[in-house]
Amino acid sequence: ATLTVLNGPNLNMLGVREPGLYGSKTLQDIQHSVERLAQSLGHTLDFWQSNAEHEIVERIHQAYRQGVDFIIINPAAFTHTSVAIRDALLATKIAFIEVHLSNVHAREPFRRHSYFSDIAVGVICGLGANGYELAVQAAHQLLQERTQ
Ligand code: DQA
Numbered sequence: 001a002t003l004t005v006l007n008g009p010n011l012n013m014l015g016v017r018e019p020g021l022y023g024s025k026t027l028q029d030i031q032h033s034v035e036r037l038a039q040s041l042g043h044t045l046d047f048w049q050s051n052a053e054h055e056i057v058e059r060i061h062q063a064y065r066q067g068v069d070f071i072i073i074n075p076a077a078f079t080h081t082s083v084a085i086r087d088a089l090l091a092t093k094i095a096f097i098e099v100h101l102s103n104v105h106a107r108e109p110f111r112r113h114s115y116f117s118d119i120a121v122g123v124i125c126g127l128g129a130n131g132y133e134l135a136v137q138a139a140h141q142l143l144q145e146r147t148q
Contacts, residue, residue: 001069001143003038005031005132006056007049008076014101021102025129034132041140053078057088064092069143071096072135079104079114086115095142097135100125 007027010017015026031047038045046068050056056078063071071094078085079100089096096116103126104111117123122138124131 001043002067003043003045003070003072003136003139004059004063004068005034005045005047006059006071006073006075007047008056008074008078009051011074011076012049012051021107023101023128030129030132033129034136037133037136041136043136043140043143045136053082053084056082057084060085060088060092060094063094068094070094070139072099072132072139073097073116074099074101074132075116079116080110082115086119089116090119095121097121097138098123098125099131099135101128101131102126 011027014022014030015024027049035045035047048059050059056075060071071089073096075082075085075098079098098114098116098120104114106126114123121142124134127134
């Protein structure tokens with residue numbers, strides 16, 4: 001199957017950005033490990049990051065046109081603000097898992113609300129970079145169940 005991993009604003013700064021919260025791995029490190037995992041499970045995975053809301057909306061539309069089977073998304077700060085990205089996911093009806101490196105429930109109160117969690121298949125947060133790999137594994141199982 002084809003999987004798309006979407007990363008929102010400031011995630012290009014991983015490794016440098018608040019390592020106590022987000023870990024020392026770079027986004028490229030995460031990309032390499034999830035690409036390797038997806039490949040070993042027989043999937044094609046596209047890993048992508050943008051700091052711009054409209055680009056993420058357009059990337060979701062593109063995923064729809066390309067027939068992408070599953071999305072893994074860390075919307076970053078847009079988690080707490082973006083009706084537009086929520087609406088793009090609703091419009092395309094592509095199943096997705098929401099991932100956060102940090103435990104958003106143990107931080108500032110404004111991070112507790114997500115525009116995505118109620119429409120996500122599942123949410124993974126607080127497990128660092130490993131959360132992306134867990135999401136790929138979960139997507140793999142869900143896609144297998146779909147074809148059974
Ligand atoms: C984040 C959590 C968000 O609250 C924050 O704005 C981010 C990263 C995470 O992965 O923990 O940029 O999505």
